[in-house]
Amino acid sequence: MTIPDTASSKDFWVVVTDMDGTLLDHHTYAFEQALPAVNELRRLNIPLVFNSSKTRAELMSYAALLGVTSPMVVENGGGIFIPEQADPHAFWADTKKFFHRGQWISLGIPRCDILMAILDIRNCEHIPFRSFSELSIAALQEVTGLSELAAEAAQTRDFSEPLIFDGKESDLKRFRSALRRHGLQVSKGGRFYTVSGMHDKGKAMHWLRSYFGIKAGAAVRMAALGDGPNDLLMLEAADVSIAVKSPVNPALNSSVKKVHHTTACGPKGWSESVLALLHQLELSPGEGGPTELSIK
Numbered sequence: 291m292t293i294p295d296t297a298s299s300k301d302f303w304v305v306v307t308d309m310d311g312t313l314l315d316h317h318t319y320a321f322e323q324a325l326p327a328v329n330e331l332r333r334l335n336i337p338l339v340f341n342s343s344k345t346r347a348e349l350m351s352y353a354a355l356l357g358v359t360s361p362m363v364v365e366n367g368g369g370i371f372i373p374e375q376a377d378p379h380a381f382w383a384d385t386k387k388f389f390h391r392g393q394w395i396s397l398g399i400p401r402c403d404i405l406m407a408i409l410d411i412r413n414c415e416h417i418p419f420r421s422f423s424e425l426s427i428a429a430l431q432e433v434t435g436l437s438e439l440a441a442e443a444a445q446t447r448d449f450s451e452p453l454i455f456d457g458k459e460s461d462l463k464r465f466r467s468a469l470r471r472h473g474l475q476v477s478k479g480g481r482f483y484t485v486s487g488m489h490d491k492g493k494a495m496h497w498l499r500s501y502f503g504i505k506a507g508a509a510v511r512m513a514a515l516g517d518g519p520n521d522l523l524m525l526e527a528a529d530v531s532i533a534v535k536s537p538v539n540p541a542l543n544s545s546v547k548k549v550h551h552t553t554a555c556g557p558k559g560w561s562e563s564v565l566a567l568l569h570q571l572e573l574s575p576g577e578g579g580p581t582e583l584s585i586k
């Protein structure tokens with residue numbers, strides 16, 4: 291794996307990750323195969339930051355399961371939630387008890403304004419789509435494979451609206467221009483299209499770099515991992531960019547940044563590549579090695 295010449299193990303490293311198809315298996319949402327690297331990050335007290343199209347409620351449940359207490363970027367950069375931490379320099383909690391209070395940084399447009407705009411566009415432009423707000427919990431479970439509780443958490447949104455797009459490429463083009471007139475955009479995730487304000491996962495990276503820089507008082511280095519087109523700006527804003535192999539999306543590539551590609555899909559590739567990075571930085575003896583990644 292290529293790391294910047296000026297980077298070293300003395301820098302303050304932060305690992306930022308997409309969730310669906312990256313830390314979580316695309317089909318089953320399981321994260322067990324990622325645990326070897328998650329546990330190593332915990333041992334080293336390296337912050338793991340979720341940067342996902344998922345909602346705060348969804349990310350909080352994964353944070354509680356993994357013991358993550360670092361900030362989390364929700365809904366494609368729409369907001370950043372900073373959990374209240376018992377120790378501001380500890381980014382992992384040993385107990386399953388999670389602090390439900392914290393600070394909320396808003397970077398997006400409220401969901402109710404987004405819903406008004408997209409319904410208006412559908413009425414005027416006759417563009418076929420179904421938004422999450424129009425699906426019952428049972429219907430949402432059917433299209434996502436989520437449990438009832440997880441589907442409810444996916445419905446509780448603040449800054450974005452996912453859609454099942456039933457139209458053609460030409461409809462999508464018209465939809466994009468109409469959204470732009472409302473100050474909105476649409477991006478494609480692993481499974482759905484998501485409408486939001488003009489924020490993205492990359493802009494949130496700049497905020498995170500400042501946040502951790504102040505906290506650490508040292509140079510901040512960021513490694514980012516993602517599997518879908520909406521992760522590209524996040525990967526481009528990182529020092530080390532890792533494209534996790536997807537069973538459904540074509541390989542991600544950037545014209546401005548070297549991107550490392552995992553050989554395994556989802557959480558297995560995630561774990562192997564994070565361990566390889568820690569090994570290369572001589573932070574961890576781990577099993578990983580540069581041979582597990584290639585640059586395309």
Ligand SMILES: [Mg+2]
Nearest residue numbers: 310311480518
């Ligand atoms: Mg993804």
